[in-house]
Amino acid sequence: MKDELGRLGPDDKRLKDVRRIVGRDYYSVDWYALDVGPEDGEIAAKFRWGGAPDDDPLTPYFTVSYAGIEYDALDMGLGEFSVHFLLWILEQFKNHKNLTLLLDEPDAYLPPIGVERLLSRLLTICQKRGWRMVISTHSEEMISSAVDHGAFLLLRMGAGGSTDAFHSQDDPTIADTLLARPPIERVLFVEDESAWYLCRALLDQSDRMLYKTTSLVWGDGNGYMTPLRSSLPRPPVPELTFAVVPDGDQREEMSDAPIAGRWPLHFLPSRDDPDELFRTLKDDPAALADALGVDEAELQRKLDDLEGEDSHDWVNLLGEAYGRPHVLTVLAASWARTHADESATFAALVRAGV
DSSP, rough: HHHHHOOOBHHHHHHHHHHHHOOOOSEEEEEEEEEEOOHHHHHHHHTOOOOOOSSSOOOEEEEEETOOOOOEEEOHHHHHHHHHHHHOOOHHTTTTOOEEEESTTTTTTHHHHHHHHHHHHHHHHHHHHTTTEEOOOOOOHHHHHHHHHHOOOEEEOOOOOEEEEEEEETTTTTTTGSSOOOOEEHHHSSSSHHHHHHHHHHHHHHHHHHHTTTEEEEEEETTTHHHHHHHHOSSSSOSEEEEEEEEEETTTSOOOOOOOOOOOOOOOOSSSSSSHHHHHGOHHHHHHHHTSSOHHHHHHHHHHHTTTHHHHHHHHHHHHHHHHHHHHHHHHHHHHHTTTTHHHHHHHHHHHTO
């Protein structure tokens, strides 16, 4: 029967796609549309790919040759078959314009590496054809990629049965509860608690994946950093990287010049310590009050009380008033957000690891 109908595809582009997604270097792939449909009218309607009621229902059929073995759709696993089937369907609509492609768990039977490849190919097809695409998924690979591209929408059941929607462009952290934390790739040693919060905020501001794959350790000042850097070996091909990160006010006392066979040193931004940077945020009490979630007039009275305090005590006393972890998180995030260039420069140094 397939010989009577003739080969439907795939063309060279789709052949390359299916090879890449499935992970098999097929010798040949042939797609057909068999003029065989279900007798039940309601079911048959789902096989009219053009959408017109007078179209004949068509059944997809595939044959492939791989590693000297020829087999067809009936012998394929679900993952392999679903890739051929999805791309076969898309070919039925290749001449249609202004389509919205709705896909429910298209990655369900694919290994993680195939998921990323599938998403990449689908995006390319939709962009070239001017289509829109909406995917529902539980795949960490797809969710992570969508968040990175500002294209993730989280739906939650709200009060009274309503559906609430949250977009990653408004909050890049909304998918964190759905994703396993990626493996730690690097460890940074900082001076103290304030430096820990600032370093974390700088990375989060500029590169969320860098932030997620970095572990921070704080000590009691910078005294331990030079001995640590001198004694911690750096193998040729490390599985985990390290760096020491002193405060910016140590630029005259320490050097970030590379040392052969040793881990790098990266200063935090500016020539001030983190507490001094945090205290500069008092100059915009309205923004600080909004970030802390407190009344502006109340915060202004507190800032007046703290006038004249050194930066370390200023941070400590503000933390006593509004909760230390909350205050340090807000101060660090606010400074990083208002100093995006410095954040990006620091993140680039950490990412390079030299």
